[in-house]
Amino acid sequence: MSYQTGPSPLSHSAHPLDYWLSTELSAITPTSARSRLREIAHARGSYMGAWAAGIGIGAVLVLLGALLAIQLGTFAPVPSLSLPGAAIALLCCVFYVRxxxxxxxTSRTIVNRGPGSLRGALSFAGFILIVFIGLFALTAKPTAWEDPTLVQTLVSVLAFLVCLLVAAIIVPATIMGRSRESLRSKAANDPRFRALLEKDLATWRDPFGDAGYGPL
Structure with missing residues (x-):
């Protein structure tokens, strides 16, 4: 089956949505090619990644407050950390679903200065951990490794840092890296969302050139 990769300004309306969503068309089209579907996928993935990071950070605060409360034997960290964290996670969850x-x-400019894929996120997180451990190893006294309290503190800080990196870097980068696959799956399994795409397909015209509605 052959596909056209250089549609005219109005040719996108001549093809059904499944044509533009097809993996075959995407495979033979350069990844840098611009299309309406790719703009939607990128914007959707960026917003979802940002709100997912908020959910993760809120969960980390909840966990941190609970652990400090157990370790210190007081409930003071709960209202100062866990409750705000739960509120942040709940609010971000509402916007994530939205x-x-x-x-x-897509008319709004979305600036993403973090990694845009799982591989990039893992490399960035690994670099941060290596730098942190390296700085501690260079600045700590040799006898510091013999202090159980200091080692336990270091392990706790590392665990918190890992959780924070997962929530704020790895999860949103993974979501953004899979934005196109996510949009294709959403269109295939959610009739309401598919109807929104069908309506957009019928009315959209490229305001800047002759980009087609797809491929994805």
Whole structure:
């Protein structure tokens, strides 16, 4: 089956949505090629990644407050850390579901200065951990490794740092890296979302050139 990779300004309306969503068309089209579907996927993935990071950070605060409360034997960290963390996670969860089920506004400029894929996120997180451990190893006294309390503190800080990196870097980067696959799956399994794409397909025109509606 052959596909056209250089549609005219109005040719996108001549093909059904499944044509533009097909993996075959995406495979033979350069990854740098611009299309309406790719703009939607990128914007949707960026918003979902940002709100997912908020959910993760809120969960980390909840966990940190609970662990400190247990370790210190006081409930003071709960209202100062766990409760705000739970509120942040709940609020971000509401917005995550909202942006997941709607078409994003692609007219807004979305700036992403973090990794955009799982591989990049793992490399960045690994670099941060190596730098942290290296600085501690260079600055700590040789006898510091013999102090159980100091070692336990270091392990706790490392565990917290790993959780924070997972929540703020790895999870959103993974979501953004899979933005196209996520959009294709959403269109295939959610009739309401698919109807939004069908409506957008019928009305959208490229305001800047002759980019087609797809491929994804």
């Amino acid at each position: 942006v997941r089920d709607r078409l994003p506004r």
